[in-house]
Amino acid sequence: MTTLYERLGGEAAIDKAVDIFYRKVLTDDRINGFFDDVDMERQANKQKAFLTMVFGGPNQYTGQDMREGHKHLVARGLDDSHVDAVIEHLGSTLKELGAADEDIAQVAGIANSVRDDVLNR
Amino acid sequence: MPTLRFDGQAVTTQDGETVLEALLRHGLAVPHGCRSGICQSCLLKAREGHIPAPAQAGLKPALAEQDYLLACRCVPDEDMVLEIPSAGTLRTPAEIAAIEPLGGEVIRLVLTPEAALDYRPGQYVTLWRDEQLGRSYSLASLPDEGQSLEFHVRVIPGGQFSGWLAGEARPGDRLEVQEAAGSCVYTPALRDANLLLVGTGTGLAPLWGIVREALRQGHRGQIRVMHGAVECDGLYLHEALKRLAAQHDNLHYHASVLRPEGCSAVDERPLDELVVETIGDFSDWHSYLCGAPELVNQLRRRIFLAGARMDAICADAFLPTAPAKT
Numbered sequence: 298m299t300t301l302y303e304r305l306g307g308e309a310a311i312d313k314a315v316d317i318f319y320r321k322v323l324t325d326d327r328i329n330g331f332f333d334d335v336d337m338e339r340q341a342n343k344q345k346a347f348l349t350m351v352f353g354g355p356n357q358y359t360g361q362d363m364r365e366g367h368k369h370l371v372a373r374g375l376d377d378s379h380v381d382a383v384i385e386h387l388g389s390t391l392k393e394l395g396a397a398d399e400d401i402a403q404v405a406g407i408a409n410s411v412r413d414d415v416l417n418r
Numbered sequence: 419m420p421t422l423r424f425d426g427q428a429v430t431t432q433d434g435e436t437v438l439e440a441l442l443r444h445g446l447a448v449p450h451g452c453r454s455g456i457c458q459s460c461l462l463k464a465r466e467g468h469i470p471a472p473a474q475a476g477l478k479p480a481l482a483e484q485d486y487l488l489a490c491r492c493v494p495d496e497d498m499v500l501e502i503p504s505a506g507t508l509r510t511p512a513e514i515a516a517i518e519p520l521g522g523e524v525i526r527l528v529l530t531p532e533a534a535l536d537y538r539p540g541q542y543v544t545l546w547r548d549e550q551l552g553r554s555y556s557l558a559s560l561p562d563e564g565q566s567l568e569f570h571v572r573v574i575p576g577g578q579f580s581g582w583l584a585g586e587a588r589p590g591d592r593l594e595v596q597e598a599a600g601s602c603v604y605t606p607a608l609r610d611a612n613l614l615l616v617g618t619g620t621g622l623a624p625l626w627g628i629v630r631e632a633l634r635q636g637h638r639g640q641i642r643v644m645h646g647a648v649e650c651d652g653l654y655l656h657e658a659l660k661r662l663a664a665q666h667d668n669l670h671y672h673a674s675v676l677r678p679e680g681c682s683a684v685d686e687r688p689l690d691e692l693v694v695e696t697i698g699d700f701s702d703w704h705s706y707l708c709g710a711p712e713l714v715n716q717l718r719r720r721i722f723l724a725g726a727r728m729d730a731i732c733a734d735a736f737l738p739t740a741p742a743k744t
């Protein structure tokens with residue numbers, strides 16, 4: 298079975314998805330405070346790695362990385378409501394890219410599966 | 419925690435600490451500048467030990483293959499043996515050919531390197547006064563115009579490099595030029611694209627290179643150059659850019675001055691407003707942003723939110739040399 302990553306068109310599609318997703322995140326006042334790193338390039342690279350993972354592409358993410366990478370954000374108040382908002386933006390990004398509903402549900406499932414790691418629970 | 423061997427000493431790093439921080443904490447002399455992985459002043463060579471990928475981001479492949487790394491971006495994950503690159507390997511001696519006023523606080527520096535420098539318009543180099551004192555400057559010249567290198571330097575009174583240039587340095591004095599770096603360059607693939615070139619102060623230097631290179635290569639899309647300065651005399655290429663725009667239908671030049679008393683042909687809007695209002699929808703634009711870090715970072719975000727693709731925004735923030743943390 299092909300992954301969503303392949304069906305969307307691989308790395309080129311991810312670049313496009315990062316643009317759409319990142320723009321949504323930066324304009325959402327519920328969560329943009331967690332994304333205000335001045336180094337936009339580094340931010341975008343992190344998001345690219347994240348999207349690659351949830352779309353089922355080649356990635357080296359481990360639960361441990363997820364924990365380490367979000368520790369400082371949890372300390373700043375990152376909670377379930379923020380993760381929900383991110384998953385919402387993931388879904389609408391995928392819709393704009395023309396993904397099927399089943400695929401969107403599957404991506405939300407993968408994102409949900411790392412929720413506890415992200416929130417360091 | 420990993421141990422570093424450098425200059426005959428052993429240094430144990432602390433959690434999350436970079437190689438540069440660890441060595442400086444032990445009072446060891448390591449040249450450095452921006453501490454942000456941009457200026458490449460902190461280049462070291464690894465004799466032993468694994469080099470984490472971020473420590474080689476932005477290095478030329480030839481340097482990465484020879485185990486060079488940026489100390490300010492290297493958080494070691496195992497023991498390493500490090501050394502300062504041997505003199506002369508990455509630096510070319512050069513002689514000052516001219517230092518002359520350009521306008522306002524800006525001077526033009528022309529260097530004659532002993533051997534031709536390999537670079538592309540839009541890139542920058544670090545100029546070294548001596549072993550330890552280096553500062554990055556953008557190239558304003560074109561490689562096709564000959565071997566001399568041109569820079570636009572804003573003089574900061576008391577500045578170790580710019581102050582020295584304006585005060586003591588004389589034609590005939592010698593400097594060293596490090597290899598060119600930076601990815602904000604013009605490529606033929608952009609020939610039909612619309613280019614937006616925004617610079618504050620001497621952020622115009624790399625753009626002066628890029629715009630002339632684009633025209634030289636027969637650029638077919640639109641080009642808009644937007645320069646911001648505090649006062650009129652800071653628009654140090656005002657006449658030259660007006661002339662160039664008059665010669666090319668697809669080139670437009672806009673100037674924004676914070677204190678516009680007595681200026682001619684300038685826009686009174688702040689540079690960021692001028693940029694955003696003039697372009698509107700950025701989805702067909704390829705942007706180059708150079709100069710003051712706050713403005714560059716802020717504009718980059720606004721342009722992205724106004725529809726530009728992330729990979730169509732190229733930003734060079736002129737970060738000052740970070741003072742040592744004590």
Ligand SMILES: Cc1cc2nc3c(=O)[nH]c(=O)nc-3n(C[C@H](O)[C@H](O)[C@H](O)COP(=O)(O)OP(=O)(O)OC[C@H]3O[C@@H](n4cnc5c(N)ncnc54)[C@H](O)[C@@H]3O)c2cc1C
Pocket residue numbers: 452456457542553554555556557569570571572573574576577578579580581620621623624734735736737738739
């Ligand atoms: C990639 C890159 C490209 C660059 N290109 C250029 C260029 O083309 N032209 C150019 O003029 N500069 C450029 N710079 C900046 C340049 O490298 C130096 O930081 C600058 O010339 C000051 O060096 P200095 O030794 O004269 O001053 P320093 O001795 O380093 O600083 C003297 C004092 O001035 C302060 N200071 C430093 N910078 C500023 C500033 N911008 N405004 C106000 N105060 C300041 C310092 O904090 C310090 O207190 C670039 C920087 C980078 C990273």
Ligand code: FES
Pocket residue numbers: 450451452453454455456457458459460461488489490491
């Ligand atoms: S690149 Fe390391 S100090 Fe500038």
